[in-house]
Amino acid sequence: MWRSGLYTVIVLGMLIVGLAAGCEQTQKISPQEGGTMKSVDWKNFLQHHPVFSSLGAEEIARLLDGQEAQERTYSQDGVIVSAGESGDSLFLIGAGSVQVSRSGILLSTLSAGDFFGEIAVIERTPRSATVAAKEQCILLEVQGEAFRKLLETHPEIRDKVSAKARERMQQSSQP
Secondary structure, three states, X not given: OHHHHHHHHHHHHHHHHXXXXXXXXXXXXXXXXOXXXXXXXXXXXXXXXXXXOOOOHHHHHHHHHOOOEEEEEEOOOOEEEOOOOOOOEEEEEEEOEEEEEEOOEEEEEEEOOOEEXXXXXXXXXXXXXXXXXXXXXXXXXXXXXXXXXXHHHOHHHHHHHHHHHHHHHHHHHOO
């Protein structure tokens, strides 16, 4: 009886140590901390996105393999960008949803497939709104310079993004 109890304690101890090591490893490769683990198939996401589908496989690979784009995760209610702060990146929502607000007034809710941050990138101005995670979300943050290069070489993307930016500015200026 004593041996079986000791055996149980040893097995449970090994299990706890194993679980703790697994949690530590997951934290080390967390996408938010710049690890290489990807939670969303961003290549597929971009290939089928209505705005970015004109990008070739090589362009997508270059964007995703370099420092131009990083996957980020945010917990519910986590602030992603704040109105008035400087920012030079665009965010694509791979999973989850975000709320866009200004001066405490909800302007819109965006979900998987949507993007935000384009106004600050295109106009090179401070952020026009605060964006917070409505629920846990996974985003692809694309650096402004890389995004502007895409707009230069792909007028069809520039036109779609500019139309969305105009639409959002009109909506936010209405009372």
